[in-house]
Amino acid sequence: MNRPVCxxxxxxxxxxxxxxQADLKTFHRHGVYGAAVVSLVTVQNSLGTLSSEVLPADLVxxxxxxxxxxxxxxxxxxxxxxxxxxxxxxxxxxxxxxxxLVVDPVMSAKNxxxxxxxxxxxxxxxxxxxxxxxxxxxxxxxxxxVGRSLVTVSDMQEAALEMRERFGCAAVLVKGxxxxxxDLVDVxxxxxxxxxxxxxxxxxxxxxxxxxxxxxxxxxxMAQGIGMREAVTKSRAWLQKxxxxxxxxxxxxxxxxxxx
Numbered sequence: 001m002n003r004p005v006c007x008x009x010x011x012x013x014x015x016x017x018x019x020x021q022a023d024l025k026t027f028h029r030h031g032v033y034g035a036a037v038v039s040l041v042t043v044q045n046s047l048g049t050l051s052s053e054v055l056p057a058d059l060v061x062x063x064x065x066x067x068x069x070x071x072x073x074x075x076x077x078x079x080x081x082x083x084x085x086x087x088x089x090x091x092x093x094x095x096x097x098x099x100x101l102v103v104d105p106v107m108s109a110k111n112x113x114x115x116x117x118x119x120x121x122x123x124x125x126x127x128x129x130x131x132x133x134x135x136x137x138x139x140x141x142x143x144x145x146v147g148r149s150l151v152t153v154s155d156m157q158e159a160a161l162e163m164r165e166r167f168g169c170a171a172v173l174v175k176g177x178x179x180x181x182x183d184l185v186d187v188x189x190x191x192x193x194x195x196x197x198x199x200x201x202x203x204x205x206x207x208x209x210x211x212x213x214x215x216x217x218x219x220x221x222m223a224q225g226i227g228m229r230e231a232v233t234k235s236r237a238w239l240q241k242x243x244x245x246x247x248x249x250x251x252x253x254x255x256x257x258x259x260x
Contacts, residue, residue, distance in 0.1 A: 003033045004220075004223035004224055004225075005033045005034075005072055005074055006027045006033070006034055006077065006219050007034075007036070007064075007071075008023035008024065008027070008036050008076075008078075008219075009037040009060070009064060009077070009079070009081070010079025010104075010106075010212065011040040011041070011052065011079060011082070011106075011115065013044055013209070015044060015046060015250065017046065017254060018208055018209030019042065019080065022216065022256070022258065023216040024036055025258035026212075027219075030220035030224075030238075031220070031224070035071060037060060038055060038060075039054065039081045039082055039086055040052050040053060040081070040082040040115070044109065045252070046252035046253055046255075047251055047253075048113075049113040052080075052113060055082075055086070057083075057088070057089040064090060065093050074099060075219045076094060076099055076102070077102040077104060077216055077219040078090060078101070078128065079104050080106040080115035080116075081106075081115075081116075081124070081128075082115060082117065083117050083118060084120045084122070084123040087123045087127060090128065091127035094131055101132050101133050102136060102218050102219045102222065103124075103129060103132040104136045104137075104214075104215035105124060105135065105145070106211065107140075107144065121144070129163075130167050130168045133169070133171065134173060134218060134222070135167065135171070135173070136172075136173045137172075137175070138174075138175045139156070139175065140178055142156070142160075142163070143159075145163060146163065153185050153187060156176060156185070156187040160174045160187050160188070160189035170190065171188060171191075171228055173186060173218075173232060175211070177210065181201075182200055183201075184198070186232070188232055190228055190229070192229075197236055202240065202243045204243055205254075206246035206254035206256070207253065208253045208254060210243065213242065213256050214239050217235040217238060241257075242258065242260040243256055244257075244260075245260050
């Protein structure tokens, strides 16, 4: 097989709009072979997330090692991991391996259901973030990580640089989808400095799983050997199309159009 392999380590969404289901659809759409490790199970649909249950850390680690020891994984992306023990287990499984890593520090569902409990964030910052090729917090997550409110593009630049220097990851992408107004900006900080990626807000309510899909698209492009800045450009362009044509599927907020 001449297709690169991507592995997602994330939560399961039974309705298919987010989590590993969205990741696998995204991998397939972008021409990479997708593998998946389940870190937690959610009860959710387009109306919201009702509950979630984190899997035992040793089971998550065993899944990861089973894939990583067998398949030629080029890039891993992590999503919702749930708790400190699971994050530590994932870091152990990934440590010392030659592959790209996209860390999407998912902290909660859109309705506020927490996907990081106890000291999970502290463990992620100490054990997982330093392994990242690309860290992809949204505006709210970045604000929590740096401990202050981020409301402007300048704030985003400062936070991205601070996180890159603090954790030692190769690059940080602060996503600006939660900025006020219709002009949205993502800020990348890498070894070349800053890059800004602009877009107009699309007025479509069916945006569930946008963060998962975005990070999965980035992972797919990185697995194909595409450079960081070009990967962001390509990922954002496709994401805009996926939001524009997102279907009204379900009785609430649906997911994106992964066929876009």
